[in-house]
Amino acid sequence: MAWILLVLAGLFEVGWAIGLKYTEGFTRVGPSVFTIVSMIISVLLLGLALKTLPVGTGYAVWTGIGTVGTALLGIYLLGEPATAARLACIGLIVAGILGLKFAV
Template identity: 80%
Template sequence: MAWTWLGLAGLFEIGWAIGLKYTDGFTRPIPSILTAVSMVISVVLLGVALKTLPVGTGYAVWTGIGTVGTALLGIYLFSEPATVMRLVCIGLIVSGILGLKLASG
């Protein structure tokens, strides 16, 4: 169940990272509130997952999910560059996440 909590925490991390773009420097109230709520939920779920997962593994996977999701949504939503090198590097992060999952048993 810890991996499920960690996956959800990572999704909320993507939510707050993307939400930052919409807050316009925390000058827009609704996006700012939603972003802050996503931050809290993400960290709380990470904490729940870390009750049983090693902190290094949990934190690395959490940030990896956030990094990959945010980078891909940046490409999709904000027309950020999708160069071959960038996509290869995102793939390497995904490989690291899967490797940590497999190594943890």
């Protein structure tokens, strides 16, 4: 169950990271509310997951999911470059997340 909470926390982290782009410095109400709510949910779910997972593993996986998701959505939604090197680095982060999952 902790891993499910951690993955959900990571997905909400992606939501708030991408949401920040759309807030335009927190001047747009809708995206700002979405971003703030996503931040709160993400941290709450992380806290629940860390009740049973080691903090180093949980935090690394949480930020890894956030990093990979944000990078991929940046490519898809925001037209950021999808170079081979960038995709390979994203793959390395995914490998690290999986390694931490199976090392616990």
